Amino acid sequence: MAAEFIGRRAELAMLRKRLDRVAESGSGSAITIRGRRQVGKSRLVQELCDASGLPYAYYTAIKGASLPEATGLFLAELKSSGLPADREAIPETVSGWPDALRALASALPETPSIVVLDELPWLAEQDEAFDGVLQAMWDRLISRKPVLLLLLGSDIHMMERLTSYDRPFYGRADNFVLPPLNVAETGQALQLEPAEAIDAHLITGGLPGILRSWPRSTPPTEFVKAECADPATPLFGIPESTLLAEFPSPDHARRVLEAVGSGDRTHAAIAATAGGIPSGTLSPLLQRLINEKHVLAQEQPLSTSPGKPALYRVADSNLRLYLAVLRSAHDLVLRGRTDAAFRIFERRWASWRVRAAEPLIRETLGLAATSGMLPWPDVEAVGGWWNRQFDPEIDLIGADREPVAQRIHFAGSIKWLESSFDQHDWASLQRAVSALPGWDPTRGELIVVSRSGLAPQLDGSGIGLAWGPEEIVETWRSG
Structure with missing residues (x-):
C-alpha cells in the first residue's frame, strides 16, 4: 500500500520557512490550511511536527461535542503534549475557550513550538464566539511566544470566513489551500507507469485517503475490480462522505451537483435535469458551488472573440467519477453483486476518461x-x-x-x-x-x-x- 509520506516538498518547505521565521523573530505566526476531506492536511502537519523535532500539541475537534467536552479534551491533549514544563499546572476543566487558550499560552515554552487545531470549523459550530476568543488570546498572549499556530479545516467556505475582512481573525494568519497530490506524485506513490498513473490520478483525484488503500504496482482496473468486493472501501466511502458532509439534504444545490456529475455541461441542460430550476435561481447557485463550495468548475471558450456557452464540470475527478459511475456500482456492491458492479465500471470507464x-x-x-x-x-x-x-x-x-x-x-x-x-x-x-x-x-x-x-x-x-x-x-x- 502507498502508506509512506509521498511528495509535498513545496508544502513542507513553506511550513519550514514559517518555522524559521518564528525562531528568528521570537514571536508567533499563524497559518490556516484548508482543503477537501482526505486530501492529507493532518498527515502533512504531522510530518512537519515529527520532522521538526520541536515540542508540539495537536488537538482535533470532535463534531457535536459540547463546550465542556471540547475544552476538556483540549486540556487533556495539552497536558500530554511536549509543551508544558509543568503538566500539573494545566487545569482539568475550565469554564470556556478563553481560559483554555490562556492555559495554552502559559504552557508555551520560550523556544519554538507548534500548536495544531484540527477541524477548526467544528469548534466554530460549538461556540459562535470562538474565532473572537482566538483573536483576543492570540493578540494578547499566544503570539508573543515563538509558536507556529496551524489551523486546519475541511469546510473550505467556513475556513475562508475565519480570516475574511469582517471576522475577528482577519489579517492574523496566512491562508493556504492544500491541493491533492499531483499526477507525478500519484504515480510515485503507486509505482505505476505514466499512462496508468494518469488513470489512477483520475480515479482517486490524488487523494491520499484513497491512495493508501491502493496496493503498489496494481493496474487501475484491477484495483477497482478488487474494491468492488468491499462495500466499505475508501474508493466509495470518501466521495460519499463528502456529499453527505457538504450536501446533507437533497436540496437544489445537491440536485445541481448531481446533474453536472451525470454529464450535463450547459446551463440549460443542468436546469432541465435538476428539475427545471429557474435561471434566476440556478445562476447564483452555480456560482455558489464554484466560488464557495469549490465543487464545480466553470470553463469559457477561449478565442479572440467572446464566446458562449459556459460549460460546467465537477472540479474533483474522484467525486466526478463517483457521481457518474461509482455510485451506481456501489449500490450493486452493497447488494452483493460484485461482478455486476465492476461491469458498470468497465462499460462507462473509457468514455468517462475521455472527458475527465x-x-x-x-x-x-x-x-x-x-x-x-x-x-x-x-x-x-x-x-x-x-x-x-x-x-x-x-x-x-x-x-x-x-x-x-x-x-x-x-x-x-x-x-x-x-x-x-x-x-x-x-x-x-x-x-x-x-x-x-x-x-x-x-x-x-x-x-x-x-x-x-x-x-x-x-x-x-x-x-x-x-x-x-x-x-x-x-x-x-x-x-
Missing part, C-alpha cells in the same frame, strides 16, 4: 507554459473552444490571455483512448480550426496530446507538438 482527462491535460500544458517548457513563451492561458452548436469543439487552445485573447499560439486535439491519433483525427482538427475566431495558420501551430501516440502512417510534419502520458507526468515532476 481534458482538464488535467489543459492544466498540465498551462503549467508547462508558465514554466518555460513549451516553444511558445507568450502563452499564458490554455483552454478549449466551442460554439453554441458544439460543432466544432476544439480541445486545446494556447493564447496570450483569457477569456478573450489577442493572439492564439496553438490549437490542438486530445485523444485519450487506447487507439492512436490517426489521419482521420488529424483531418478533423484541421477542419475544426478553420472555424476558430482568431486562428491564423501562418502564426499558430497544431498540437496533439494522445494516450496511445501517433499512428505510424500519419505524417507528423505539420504537428508542432505531440505529447503523450510520459510528457504529462514529467511536467508535474519538473514543474
Whole structure:
C-alpha cells in the first residue's frame, strides 16, 4: 500500500520557512490550511511536527461535542503534549475557550513550538464566539511566544470566513489551500507507469485517503475490480462522505451537483435535469458551488472573440467519477453483486476518461507554459473552444490571455483512448480550426496530446507538438 509520506516538498518547505521565521523573530505566526476531506492536511502537519523535532500539541475537534467536552479534551491533549514544563499546572476543566487558550499560552515554552487545531470549523459550530476568543488570546498572549499556530479545516467556505475582512481573525494568519497530490506524485506513490498513473490520478483525484488503500504496482482496473468486493472501501466511502458532509439534504444545490456529475455541461441542460430550476435561481447557485463550495468548475471558450456557452464540470475527478459511475456500482456492491458492479465500471470507464482527462491535460500544458517548457513563451492561458452548436469543439487552445485573447499560439486535439491519433483525427482538427475566431495558420501551430501516440502512417510534419502520458507526468515532476 502507498502508506509512506509521498511528495509535498513545496508544502513542507513553506511550513519550514514559517518555522524559521518564528525562531528568528521570537514571536508567533499563524497559518490556516484548508482543503477537501482526505486530501492529507493532518498527515502533512504531522510530518512537519515529527520532522521538526520541536515540542508540539495537536488537538482535533470532535463534531457535536459540547463546550465542556471540547475544552476538556483540549486540556487533556495539552497536558500530554511536549509543551508544558509543568503538566500539573494545566487545569482539568475550565469554564470556556478563553481560559483554555490562556492555559495554552502559559504552557508555551520560550523556544519554538507548534500548536495544531484540527477541524477548526467544528469548534466554530460549538461556540459562535470562538474565532473572537482566538483573536483576543492570540493578540494578547499566544503570539508573543515563538509558536507556529496551524489551523486546519475541511469546510473550505467556513475556513475562508475565519480570516475574511469582517471576522475577528482577519489579517492574523496566512491562508493556504492544500491541493491533492499531483499526477507525478500519484504515480510515485503507486509505482505505476505514466499512462496508468494518469488513470489512477483520475480515479482517486490524488487523494491520499484513497491512495493508501491502493496496493503498489496494481493496474487501475484491477484495483477497482478488487474494491468492488468491499462495500466499505475508501474508493466509495470518501466521495460519499463528502456529499453527505457538504450536501446533507437533497436540496437544489445537491440536485445541481448531481446533474453536472451525470454529464450535463450547459446551463440549460443542468436546469432541465435538476428539475427545471429557474435561471434566476440556478445562476447564483452555480456560482455558489464554484466560488464557495469549490465543487464545480466553470470553463469559457477561449478565442479572440467572446464566446458562449459556459460549460460546467465537477472540479474533483474522484467525486466526478463517483457521481457518474461509482455510485451506481456501489449500490450493486452493497447488494452483493460484485461482478455486476465492476461491469458498470468497465462499460462507462473509457468514455468517462475521455472527458475527465481534458482538464488535467489543459492544466498540465498551462503549467508547462508558465514554466518555460513549451516553444511558445507568450502563452499564458490554455483552454478549449466551442460554439453554441458544439460543432466544432476544439480541445486545446494556447493564447496570450483569457477569456478573450489577442493572439492564439496553438490549437490542438486530445485523444485519450487506447487507439492512436490517426489521419482521420488529424483531418478533423484541421477542419475544426478553420472555424476558430482568431486562428491564423501562418502564426499558430497544431498540437496533439494522445494516450496511445501517433499512428505510424500519419505524417507528423505539420504537428508542432505531440505529447503523450510520459510528457504529462514529467511536467508535474519538473514543474
